[in-house]
Amino acid sequence: MNSRRNDPLRYLFNPPIPCVLRASGLNNEVISKLPVEAEMLDLSRNGCKIELPMHFQTNDPTMKLMITFQLSDSLQLNGQVRWHEKKWNSYAYGIKFEDHTPQDITDQLKLLRQDLATNMSGSLGQQS
Secondary structure: OOOOOOOOOOEEEEEEEEEEEEEEOHHHOEOOOOOEEEEEEEEOOOEEEEEEOOOOOOOOOOOEEEEEEEOOOEEEEEEEEEEEEEOOOOEEEEEEEOOOOHHHHHHHHHHHHHHHHHHHHHHHHOOO
């Protein structure tokens, strides 16, 4: 499998941003009506890394995840789990997006970066 973990437009969130997951199947029909809260650790044009305190089955090739999160705007994207790993007290999952325009995510990340730069320059200008 080709990895794109070195994507130059990968954005690391510190602190992680909250997101909500819902499992879906073929044709994006919702399997689980109960949302699962998670944290998004990073985001690129093609996928993201999330972390949550519980493990869920990822071996069903038809299972997709609906991920909802907030950047400059609210985004809802569908993806599939590509990998997972157990951490000390949580589980991390790599999600590959399926139905998005990479430009949409790139635009959101650029707006987020501009907002952060504006906030940083504003707070630096207030220091004595």
